[in-house]
Amino acid sequence: MVETNNLLPARYRGPGDRVFKTVIVLFSSVIILLAIGTALVIYLEARPTFRAFGYWNFLTETTWDPVAAVHGALPFIIGTLLTSFAALALAVVPALGVAIFTTEYAPWWIAQIINYTVDLLAAIPSVVIGLWGIFNFAPMMRERFYTPIYNWAYEDAEWLVPIIGAPSTYNFVTATIILALMIVPYTVALSRDAIGQVPREQREAAWALGATRWEVMRKAVLPYARTGIVAGILLSLARALGETMAVAMLIGNSNRVPFTLFGPAATMPSVIINEFREAVETLHYSSIMAVGFYLFIVTISINLLASYVQQKLSITKGGL
Amino acid sequence: MRKACAMLMTVALAAFVAFPVVAGGSQEAAAPGAAAPGRARVELLGAGASFPAPLMTAWADDYRDITGGAVTVNYQSIGSGGGVRQFMEQTIMFGASEAHLNDENAQLARRNTGGVAYNLPLTLGDVVLTYNVPGVGQGLVFSPDTIAGAFLGTITRWDDPAIRELNPGVNLPSLPIQIAHRSDGSGTTNIFTNYLTKVNARWADQIGFGSSVNWPVGTGGNGNEGVAGIVMNTPGALGYNSLVYAVLNDITYGDVINNSGNVIAPSLEATSLAAAVDIPADGRIMLTDSDAARGYPIAGFAWGLVYENLDRNDAITTREEAEELTRFLYWVVTEGQEINESLSFARLPVDAQAVAERMISTLKWNGEPLGEQVIADVRSNGF
Numbered sequence: 297m298v299e300t301n302n303l304l305p306a307r308y309r310g311p312g313d314r315v316f317k318t319v320i321v322l323f324s325s326v327i328i329l330l331a332i333g334t335a336l337v338i339y340l341e342a343r344p345t346f347r348a349f350g351y352w353n354f355l356t357e358t359t360w361d362p363v364a365a366v367h368g369a370l371p372f373i374i375g376t377l378l379t380s381f382a383a384l385a386l387a388v389v390p391a392l393g394v395a396i397f398t399t400e401y402a403p404w405w406i407a408q409i410i411n412y413t414v415d416l417l418a419a420i421p422s423v424v425i426g427l428w429g430i431f432n433f434a435p436m437m438r439e440r441f442y443t444p445i446y447n448w449a450y451e452d453a454e455w456l457v458p459i460i461g462a463p464s465t466y467n468f469v470t471a472t473i474i475l476a477l478m479i480v481p482y483t484v485a486l487s488r489d490a491i492g493q494v495p496r497e498q499r500e501a502a503w504a505l506g507a508t509r510w511e512v513m514r515k516a517v518l519p520y521a522r523t524g525i526v527a528g529i530l531l532s533l534a535r536a537l538g539e540t541m542a543v544a545m546l547i548g549n550s551n552r553v554p555f556t557l558f559g560p561a562a563t564m565p566s567v568i569i570n571e572f573r574e575a576v577e578t579l580h581y582s583s584i585m586a587v588g589f590y591l592f593i594v595t596i597s598i599n600l601l602a603s604y605v606q607q608k609l610s611i612t613k614g615g616l
Numbered sequence: 617m618r619k620a621c622a623m624l625m626t627v628a629l630a631a632f633v634a635f636p637v638v639a640g641g642s643q644e645a646a647a648p649g650a651a652a653p654g655r656a657r658v659e660l661l662g663a664g665a666s667f668p669a670p671l672m673t674a675w676a677d678d679y680r681d682i683t684g685g686a687v688t689v690n691y692q693s694i695g696s697g698g699g700v701r702q703f704m705e706q707t708i709m710f711g712a713s714e715a716h717l718n719d720e721n722a723q724l725a726r727r728n729t730g731g732v733a734y735n736l737p738l739t740l741g742d743v744v745l746t747y748n749v750p751g752v753g754q755g756l757v758f759s760p761d762t763i764a765g766a767f768l769g770t771i772t773r774w775d776d777p778a779i780r781e782l783n784p785g786v787n788l789p790s791l792p793i794q795i796a797h798r799s800d801g802s803g804t805t806n807i808f809t810n811y812l813t814k815v816n817a818r819w820a821d822q823i824g825f826g827s828s829v830n831w832p833v834g835t836g837g838n839g840n841e842g843v844a845g846i847v848m849n850t851p852g853a854l855g856y857n858s859l860v861y862a863v864l865n866d867i868t869y870g871d872v873i874n875n876s877g878n879v880i881a882p883s884l885e886a887t888s889l890a891a892a893v894d895i896p897a898d899g900r901i902m903l904t905d906s907d908a909a910r911g912y913p914i915a916g917f918a919w920g921l922v923y924e925n926l927d928r929n930d931a932i933t934t935r936e937e938a939e940e941l942t943r944f945l946y947w948v949v950t951e952g953q954e955i956n957e958s959l960s961f962a963r964l965p966v967d968a969q970a971v972a973e974r975m976i977s978t979l980k981w982n983g984e985p986l987g988e989q990v991i992a993d994v995r996s997n998g999f
Binding site: 359360361362363364430431434435438462464465466467544545548549550551552560562566569570571572573574575576577580581 | 694695696697698700701715718792794799800801802803809823824825826827828829830831832834835836837838842845846849850
């Protein structure tokens, strides 16, 4: 920036550049300070818990009992990781299919309609999705799937019963499916952009070599776009980890591990939103903060992992 | 679906009703020049439990009219936990909570302010057992043992002999009981678990009471609407809700056998009757499993929190503010109670009113008996 400025004739060198640079540096530092400040405040508020239980014991303790003043984050960490990764597993393949279809196969007007609808899906507030889940989706799932499957397992496959558990309307599976539904638009949009950025020449070269449509997709387009796709998937994962409202409304909120598929569970954001308002005791309050602190760490770890994987996978070594 | 719609409407309505509470401060400007001559404008800042928030809004509106726009009450419905915390940190003039101050906070308040932190009864909350049992209507009878058994997971089916015995003639289906409880910390949970702790030794031993507890069984729903949603959508569900909520949303709820052996159908009157017992001077009493013969056993006070030495509360800066706060609180526990039942809140029984009045009469400003002065002034000149 500075060098470019020096190359210019003197009459073009105004104070504008310097002012602009100062302003954007300032904005960027504010962002960094905000992140550090947030982490610091959460940590300080969580200190009574870390002092009482220790960092590791709080992480591995499975009891969460505010009355007995015993707090452990493990059920929530398990719940968060399980729901997020399961939702991701459910969402990725269909999302990728939609992205490929709209960019490579569909006529432009159909692609437009699909893209528009997907973007619309991303704009639905999570509390609205949660309400739909409470009144329509979850009762329907209980009637059509949970109860029949449980009854069948009870009769014919008893080994399954401890895994699926007694069916409750709001449970692990309900929350996971809704979560998957909520991250599909993100995965689709980001993969679509990544595939769209693959240069025309790349495709044409593959066509010229006599590749079929499927081969072009598989050997020329997807490898080129995979960095962007993986980045999109990991961003969706970060969103799943932090998703609060819809999950809290549908997961059934039980902190007794082991969780079962059709039984209630809990996640880190769900316990925070559920118990924060009425946490009167100091240790209860600080333990919720501590869960928040670990959520912060989990999310940051995923993001770091994302950038590492992105570097590793990139065939162009450093972005598209 | 109609029930669902009704419920959504109520939620929306509650939000609508609660809104002016938060916006209360800005309404001051809406009544320009209406203040009585010689009476300075004062904004009373309070925060706490969400359960009494609609009532607090109505009180605030009425009181503003009575004072000719001079006194506005800005009450923020942030939950009992937040109310207690802000009260202890002295960032609000009064708090409201569905759990009384614990010993630790009561002692801390005494150290900080050199006086008592009062738990002033404002209204009563009541918790009813809501259920969704196909073919069974309103008024299923529960005993302390069947309630505790169901919530501990030892009574697992609706046709359990213990439930059948209490309800002869009711055709109870052979359906598993699906427990629904609050997932958010709440005063409703505090009252309900406090009741279970008093009536069942095993519950007291294993679970205890509080605004959040480690539930042995069941699904958690966020808020009254969350629990109601689970109950209405799950055949065989048994949950607990505040009475107002169950009535407004047309959810079936049961009768409870109280500690005198009477079957009590939940009602605002039965709730008020539960407080017909001796109330300690600092107001800290849980009314659950009350000895009152006609009282509903799963009920409790919602309290206002106020320091005896008003000058020691950092949130109150002038004597005027302290005086107007005292006056407002006195109005709430006397004339203000008239509007409680129109909003489906129980009104304080006479004994509880007397206790509250006694507390207010001891409020002080720099050692000056402000409470006595205000009460004397109100008695001769009105509010």
